[in-house]
Amino acid sequence: MARTTTILLVGGSGHWAGRENHAPALLEMKRSGWPVRTAVVCDPRDPEKRARDEDMTPLRELLRTDAPEWLNPDGLSHAELEAVLDRAHATHRFSLVIIACNPVHHRDYLLWAVSRGISVLCDKPLLVSEGAAYDPAAAERIIGGYAELGRALSRARTTGPVHLAMPLRRRANDVYRSIASEIAELHGAHGQGITSMQLIKNGGLFRHPEEYLYGDAHGYRNGVGALSFSSYHYIDLLAWYLELAPGEAVALRVTNPYVRRVGEFLRTRQATALADRIDTRGVRIPDLPPEALAAEADFVFHLELLGAAGQKAGLVTYACHSNTYSHRTVGLQEFDRADRQPFREKGRMSQFTLDINQGSLQHIGVFKNDVVGEDYRIRVQRRRNPVISAEPYAEEVFHNAHAGSSVTPQDVLRAMVRLASGEAAPSQVADRIAFFEDQRLSHHLFGTFYELIAARADAAGPAERVVELAG
The missing domain is CATH 3.40.50.720 (NAD(P)-binding Rossmann-like Domain)
Structure with a gap:
C-alpha cells in the first residue's frame, strides 16, 4: 500500500x-x-x-x-x-x-x-x-x-x-485529443502545418454592473478580467495544435487589434438591456474602482505565422466576447452581494467556433453552443482532399462531451495524488496530464497577450511581440 x-x-x-x-x-x-x-x-x-x-x-x-x-x-x-x-x-x-x-x-x-x-x-x-x-x-x-x-x-x-x-480538461478530453490526432497525422504524413486557425469564444456571462465587484476568483477587482478566467483553456488549445503541426512556421508575430474594457462596456446599452428586464428595482451604474473598470472584457489577438526567412506562413486568430447571448433570467439578489452564488449559474454560456485549415489538404470545424451546467454537445466536421483520403468527409457529435470523456479533471487529480505518493499514474491518464514543461508556448502566449493589453493602456507600449514556436 x-x-x-x-x-x-x-x-x-x-x-x-x-x-x-x-x-x-x-x-x-x-x-x-x-x-x-x-x-x-x-x-x-x-x-x-x-x-x-x-x-x-x-x-x-x-x-x-x-x-x-x-x-x-x-x-x-x-x-x-x-x-x-x-x-x-x-x-x-x-x-x-x-x-x-x-x-x-x-x-x-x-x-x-x-x-x-x-x-x-x-x-x-x-x-x-x-x-x-x-x-x-x-x-x-x-x-x-x-x-x-x-x-x-x-x-x-x-x-x-x-x-x-x-487539471486542464481539454488536454485530457476525448474530443480535443481526437482533433489533435487528425492534425498530427496529416502533418506527419504530408508535412503540412496549420496555415489558418480561428477561434471565436462567446462567454454569455451577464453581470449586473455592480456584480463586477463580486465573483471571488472570477471577479474584476484585481485588475484582470476575461483573459484570466476561461481563456487560458483556449490559448492552450491553440498552442497545443500549433506545436503538433507547425509546418514551416518557426515564430509568431502577436498583435492585439481590439480590446474593450469593463468601463467601456458599461457605457453601452448592452450593459443594461437585459438587466432592465430581469430586475424590477432598476439598474444603476455604480462607481466601480479603476482596477475593475480597466480590466479586459472582450479582446482579439492575431498570431501571424512566420517562416525561417520571415515569410508569412499563415494566421491564427483568437476572439473572446464575454457579453454575448445569456440565458440569465434572475436579477440581483441579496446573496449575490455575499458572493454566495457562483456566476456560472447566472447565465453563463459555453459557445465557441474553431476553424482549422492545414493548407489545401485538411479542414476541421468544431462547434459548441451550450448553457454552462448542461450536458455539453460538441460537433466536429473534418474534410480531407480526396487525393489523400478515401474518406474525404467525416462528422461526429460528441454528447455529454465533458463529463463523458474517458479522462476527466477528477481523473487527473487522482493521478497526481498517486504521483505525489511515489506511485505511477494510471496508464490511460498519464499522457493526458498537462505538466508545466508541456506548456511553454501556452505560458508565453498568455503572458504576451497581457503585455499587449497593458500596452494599449500605455501609449508608449509596444504594438506587437514575437514569440518563438520552439525553444
Missing part, C-alpha cells in the same frame, strides 16, 4: 474545489481505499461555514472525514504566509498542494511548494499579476514568473521527483 498522501488544499472553500472537482475526486479515492487525507484548507472563507450555507455536499463530507485545519491567509504578508505554511508543513508533511484560489495569488503558493520539494496541482491560469490589464510592469511579471518557477522546479528536482501540473 502506498504511503498516505497528505494534501494542502488552497482555495478549498470555492465551488470548483469544494463541490465540482477536487473534493469529489478526493472522496472517491478515500472510498476506494487509497490513503489520502486533506490535512489543511487554506482559504480566507471559513470552509465549515461555506459547507453549511451552500450546496457543497462534497466539501461537507471531506470536512467530516478528514477534519482539516483551517488556515486564513487574509491580511498576511508574503513572509507571514510562508511562515504559516512552513509551520503547517512541519506538522503535516504535505505530499501534494492543490491550488484553486484566486489566480493572482497562485505564484506565492507555487513557489513556496516547489521550493520545498512538494508536488503541485494548480488550476488555470498558472500565473497572472494583479493589474496586468493596464500596468505594463505587472504584465511583464507573468512571463518572468514562469521563468522563476521553472528555475525553482529544476533546483527542487536535484533532490527528488517534484511534479507540477494543471
Whole structure:
C-alpha cells in the first residue's frame, strides 16, 4: 500500500474545489481505499461555514472525514504566509498542494511548494499579476514568473521527483485529443502545418454592473478580467495544435487589434438591456474602482505565422466576447452581494467556433453552443482532399462531451495524488496530464497577450511581440 498522501488544499472553500472537482475526486479515492487525507484548507472563507450555507455536499463530507485545519491567509504578508505554511508543513508533511484560489495569488503558493520539494496541482491560469490589464510592469511579471518557477522546479528536482501540473480538461478530453490526432497525422504524413486557425469564444456571462465587484476568483477587482478566467483553456488549445503541426512556421508575430474594457462596456446599452428586464428595482451604474473598470472584457489577438526567412506562413486568430447571448433570467439578489452564488449559474454560456485549415489538404470545424451546467454537445466536421483520403468527409457529435470523456479533471487529480505518493499514474491518464514543461508556448502566449493589453493602456507600449514556436 502506498504511503498516505497528505494534501494542502488552497482555495478549498470555492465551488470548483469544494463541490465540482477536487473534493469529489478526493472522496472517491478515500472510498476506494487509497490513503489520502486533506490535512489543511487554506482559504480566507471559513470552509465549515461555506459547507453549511451552500450546496457543497462534497466539501461537507471531506470536512467530516478528514477534519482539516483551517488556515486564513487574509491580511498576511508574503513572509507571514510562508511562515504559516512552513509551520503547517512541519506538522503535516504535505505530499501534494492543490491550488484553486484566486489566480493572482497562485505564484506565492507555487513557489513556496516547489521550493520545498512538494508536488503541485494548480488550476488555470498558472500565473497572472494583479493589474496586468493596464500596468505594463505587472504584465511583464507573468512571463518572468514562469521563468522563476521553472528555475525553482529544476533546483527542487536535484533532490527528488517534484511534479507540477494543471487539471486542464481539454488536454485530457476525448474530443480535443481526437482533433489533435487528425492534425498530427496529416502533418506527419504530408508535412503540412496549420496555415489558418480561428477561434471565436462567446462567454454569455451577464453581470449586473455592480456584480463586477463580486465573483471571488472570477471577479474584476484585481485588475484582470476575461483573459484570466476561461481563456487560458483556449490559448492552450491553440498552442497545443500549433506545436503538433507547425509546418514551416518557426515564430509568431502577436498583435492585439481590439480590446474593450469593463468601463467601456458599461457605457453601452448592452450593459443594461437585459438587466432592465430581469430586475424590477432598476439598474444603476455604480462607481466601480479603476482596477475593475480597466480590466479586459472582450479582446482579439492575431498570431501571424512566420517562416525561417520571415515569410508569412499563415494566421491564427483568437476572439473572446464575454457579453454575448445569456440565458440569465434572475436579477440581483441579496446573496449575490455575499458572493454566495457562483456566476456560472447566472447565465453563463459555453459557445465557441474553431476553424482549422492545414493548407489545401485538411479542414476541421468544431462547434459548441451550450448553457454552462448542461450536458455539453460538441460537433466536429473534418474534410480531407480526396487525393489523400478515401474518406474525404467525416462528422461526429460528441454528447455529454465533458463529463463523458474517458479522462476527466477528477481523473487527473487522482493521478497526481498517486504521483505525489511515489506511485505511477494510471496508464490511460498519464499522457493526458498537462505538466508545466508541456506548456511553454501556452505560458508565453498568455503572458504576451497581457503585455499587449497593458500596452494599449500605455501609449508608449509596444504594438506587437514575437514569440518563438520552439525553444
